[in-house]
Amino acid sequence: MKTLAELADLSGRVALITGGAGHIGRAVANGLAELKCKLCLLDTAHSDVVAVSRKLAARWNTEVVSLEVDLESEDLRATVRPFVEERFSRLDVLINNAAFYSVEKLEGWVAPLEEQSLAVMRRCIEVNLIASFHLAQSLSPLMRNHGGSIINVSSIYGVLGPDMSLYGGTEMGNPAAYGLSKGGLVQMTRWLATMLAPQIRANSISLGGVYRNQAEAFVDRYVARTPMKRMATEEDFIGAVAYLASDLSAYVTGQNLMIDGGWSAW
Numbered sequence: 001m002k003t004l005a006e007l008a009d010l011s012g013r014v015a016l017i018t019g020g021a022g023h024i025g026r027a028v029a030n031g032l033a034e035l036k037c038k039l040c041l042l043d044t045a046h047s048d049v050v051a052v053s054r055k056l057a058a059r060w061n062t063e064v065v066s067l068e069v070d071l072e073s074e075d076l077r078a079t080v081r082p083f084v085e086e087r088f089s090r091l092d093v094l095i096n097n098a099a100f101y102s103v104e105k106l107e108g109w110v111a112p113l114e115e116q117s118l119a120v121m122r123r124c125i126e127v128n129l130i131a132s133f134h135l136a137q138s139l140s141p142l143m144r145n146h147g148g149s150i151i152n153v154s155s156i157y158g159v160l161g162p163d164m165s166l167y168g169g170t171e172m173g174n175p176a177a178y179g180l181s182k183g184g185l186v187q188m189t190r191w192l193a194t195m196l197a198p199q200i201r202a203n204s205i206s207l208g209g210v211y212r213n214q215a216e217a218f219v220d221r222y223v224a225r226t227p228m229k230r231m232a233t234e235e236d237f238i239g240a241v242a243y244l245a246s247d248l249s250a251y252v253t254g255q256n257l258m259i260d261g262g263w264s265a266w
C-alpha cells in the first residue's frame with residue numbers, strides 16, 4: 001500500500017490553473033508546486049500572471065509557465081490545447097478557477113433584478129461555464145492516459161440561494177448570473193465525471209466568501225451566519241485542491257465539496 005506522502009506526490013505531473021494570477025489561483029498553485037507539480041498558469045494579459053509564474057518557479061524549483069488568454073474568446077481558448085501539448089505533451093490536472101465576477105463597477109451587474117443586463121449575464125456564463133466546458137472538452141484527450149483530474153471552482157451561490165439581507169446598506173450585491181453560472185458548473189461536473197470515467201475524474205469545490213476588507217456590516221452579518229465564525233482565507237482551499245488533484249482522491253469523482261465554514265450545514 002502507498003504511503004500518504006506517495007499518494008499526495010505530484011512530481012512529473014502537470015496542472016493548468018485558470019485565473020492563476022488571482023488570489024485563490026495563486027494560493028492553490030503554491031500548494032500544487034509544493035507537491036512538485038509542474039504548472040501552467042492561465043490568466044488575462046492585464047493580470048500579473050508572468051510575474052506570479054516566475055516567483056512560483058523560483059520558490060518551489062519547479063517548471064511554471066504562464067499563458068495569457070482571455071477566456072471570454074472562443075478563438076483564444078482554442079490556442080490552449082496546442083500550447084499545453086507543445087510545452088508538456090500531457091496534462092494531469094485542470095482547475096477551472098477563473099471567473100467573471102470581480103467586475104462590481106460594470107453596469108447591469110450588481111443591480112436590482114430588473115436592471116441586471118442580459119448582455120452581461122451572457123459574458124458571465126461564457127467565462128464561468130462555457131469556457132470551463134470548452135477547456136475540459138479540448139484538454140481531456142491530453143489527460144486520458146494519466147488518470148487526470150478536473151476541479152471546477154464553484155461557490156456557495158452555485159448551490160444555495162443568496163441571502164440578500166447580508167448586503168443591506170453596502171454597495172455589494174449578488175447578481176443572478178453569478179449563481180446561475182456556478183450552479184451550472186456543479187452540474188457540469190457530474191456530467192463530466194460520468195462521461196470521462198474511468199480515465200478522468202471531475203469534482204467541484206464550492207467556496208464560501210473570502211475576507212477581503214468588505215464592508216464591516218457585511219462581514220459582521222456573514223460571520224454571524226457562519227458556524228465557524230469567520231470568513232474564509234485562500235489557505236482554506238489548498239488542502240482540498242491537493243486532495244482532489246492527487247491520488248489521495250483516486251476513487252472520488254462527481255462530487256461537490258463545500259468549503260464554507262459550515263455555511264451550508266444549517
Ligand SMILES: NC(=O)c1ccc[n+]([C@@H]2O[C@H](COP(=O)([O-])OP(=O)(O)OC[C@H]3O[C@@H](n4cnc5c(N)ncnc54)[C@H](O)[C@@H]3O)[C@@H](O)[C@H]2O)c1
Binds near residue numbers: 019021043072102207
Ligand atoms: N473570493 C470569494 O469570496 C469566492 C467565493 C466563492 C467562490 N469563489 C470563486 O473562486 C475563484 C477564484 O476567485 P478569486 O477570489 O481568486 O478571484 P480573483 O478575482 O482574485 O481571481 C480571478 C482570476 O481570474 C482571472 N480571470 C477573470 N476573467 C478572466 C478571463 N476572461 N480570462 C482569463 N482569466 C480571467 C482574473 O484575471 C483573476 O486573476 C472564482 O471562480 C470565484 O468565483 C470566490
